[in-house]
Amino acid sequence: MRPGLNKHGIDRIILGVVIAVIVVIVAGIVIKFPMQHASNNLFVSLTDPYITPSGTQSVSISYSSLQVHTVNGNNSGWVTVGGSGTVNLTSLINVSQLIAAGTVSNGSLINLVRFNISSASIKINNTVNPVFVPSSSLVVNVNRPARTSGNSSLLVSVTPVVVTLFTVNSTLFVLVPSLRAIYVPGLGFSGGSDAIGHTEIVSTSENNELTTAAPNISISAASLSSSSNNTSLSFSLKDESNQSVIIRQILVLGNTSVNGSAVGENLNASAGNDGVHGSDSPKIEHEQEMEQEQSGVVHFLVQGNGSLFLPTSEAEFEHAGYFLAPLSTESFSFSGKLILGESSLSIVLTAGKVYTLVVLGENGAKASYNVTAS
Numbered sequence: 001m002r003p004g005l006n007k008h009g010i011d012r013i014i015l016g017v018v019i020a021v022i023v024v025i026v027a028g029i030v031i032k033f034p035m036q037h038a039s040n041n042l043f044v045s046l047t048d049p050y051i052t053p054s055g056t057q058s059v060s061i062s063y064s065s066l067q068v069h070t071v072n073g074n075n076s077g078w079v080t081v082g083g084s085g086t087v088n089l090t091s092l093i094n095v096s097q098l099i100a101a102g103t104v105s106n107g108s109l110i111n112l113v114r115f116n117i118s119s120a121s122i123k124i125n126n127t128v129n130p131v132f133v134p135s136s137s138l139v140v141n142v143n144r145p146a147r148t149s150g151n152s153s154l155l156v157s158v159t160p161v162v163v164t165l166f167t168v169n170s171t172l173f174v175l176v177p178s179l180r181a182i183y184v185p186g187l188g189f190s191g192g193s194d195a196i197g198h199t200e201i202v203s204t205s206e207n208n209e210l211t212t213a214a215p216n217i218s219i220s221a222a223s224l225s226s227s228s229n230n231t232s233l234s235f236s237l238k239d240e241s242n243q244s245v246i247i248r249q250i251l252v253l254g255n256t257s258v259n260g261s262a263v264g265e266n267l268n269a270s271a272g273n274d275g276v277h278g279s280d281s282p283k284i285e286h287e288q289e290m291e292q293e294q295s296g297v298v299h300f301l302v303q304g305n306g307s308l309f310l311p312t313s314e315a316e317f318e319h320a321g322y323f324l325a326p327l328s329t330e331s332f333s334f335s336g337k338l339i340l341g342e343s344s345l346s347i348v349l350t351a352g353k354v355y356t357l358v359v360l361g362e363n364g365a366k367a368s369y370n371v372t373a374s
Helices: 204-212 282-295 315-319
Strands: 005-007 011-017 021-023 029-035 051-053 056-072 073-084 085-088 095-097 109-124 127-132 138-143 154-159 162-166 171-176 177-187 199-201 217-227 230-239 245-253 257-258 299-301 322-326 329-336 346-349 355-360 364-372
Touching: 005 355, 051 056, 051 109, 109 154, 138 154, 154 204, 177 204, 217 245, 217 346, 217 355, 217 364, 230 245, 230 346, 230 355, 230 364
Parallel strands: 011 029, 021 154, 051 162, 127 171, 138 177
Antiparallel strands: 005 051, 011 021, 011 154, 021 029, 029 154, 056 073, 056 085, 056 109, 095 199, 109 127, 109 138, 154 177, 162 171, 217 230, 230 329, 245 299, 245 322, 245 355, 257 346, 355 364
C-alpha cells in the first residue's frame, strides 16, 4: 500500500559548450553538459522528484536523445549532444551525474535545451508501474544565455511531481515536470572527470543561481475550510517578476481522510447463488485500495480561465495552464467535494489542522503558504 508523500529539494541540469556539460535537477535532478573546443561533451545528472507517493523505490525516465538549440551567425538549429539512456531519478539527491556526451561549435549561443522522453516508470513497494508524461519533448529556456568560449556548461533544473490518478478500475501515475536552465562558465566539475556516470554534489552557488532563474511568485490572503464534505479554497497569487509564468498545479499538503469508505463492506453482498462476487466487487476492492493509498495531498490543475479542478485522466494534464502576466495579481478559488478520482469516495480535510498550499508553474516557478483549515 502507498500512503504518504516523499518530499525533496530541487533538480538541476548543467550544459556546456565546446565541451559542454548539462546538469538537470528535478527537485533533485541534475544534468551537466561540459564542452571543449572541437568536441563538446554532454553530461546529464538527475535526482529525486519533488513529490512522489510513499513507498516509492525508484522513478525512472528513459530518453531517446538530449539536444541543445544553438545560434551561430545566420545558422541556428538543434544539435544532438546525447544518445538514449535511462536514469533513476531517486538514486540521486542534489547530486549531478554525467550520462551523455556530444559536440557543439565554439562561439555558439545556446538558448534552449530539449530532453526527448521515450518512457517513464515508478517502482512502489516492489511493483513497477508505467508513468505518463504529458509531453514527450521537454524544452527549457536558458536563463541569460551566453556564447560559449572555451570550457562552459549549462545547468538545467527539473522540478516534477508524480501524481496518482484513480480511475474506475485502476491506479495511474503522471509525471508533471517544470524545468529551468542557467549558463555556467567552465567545465562544471570540480574533479575534472568527464567519465559517463561521474557524480558530484551540486554547489551552493549553482543552487543560488537556479533559484534566481525561477520566476518569483508569491501567495497571499489564502483561506481553507471544510464542512459537510465540502471544501473551499481561495488565495491570491502575484507574479513579482518582469517575466510571465504559466501556472499549472496547485497542491494542498497535510492531514486528510476519506469519506464514503468502502473498507469493511461485505464483498459478498452482490454475490450470486454460486457465491461468486457480482459486478460491483472489483469496484469495491479498488475503492478499498484507493482509500488506503490516498496520500495526504490534494492535487488541482489550473485551467486557462483560472478555474481549479481535480484531474481524473492523463489527457487533462496536456492542456492545463494559466497565463500569469508580469507584476500582476490574480485570485483563484475552488468550492465543492474533493472527489477521489472516478469513485464514490471524497477527500476530507480536518478543521484546525495546518496545511501547506503549494503553487507550481513552468520554469521552476514555486510558491508555498501555510494555512489553517476552519
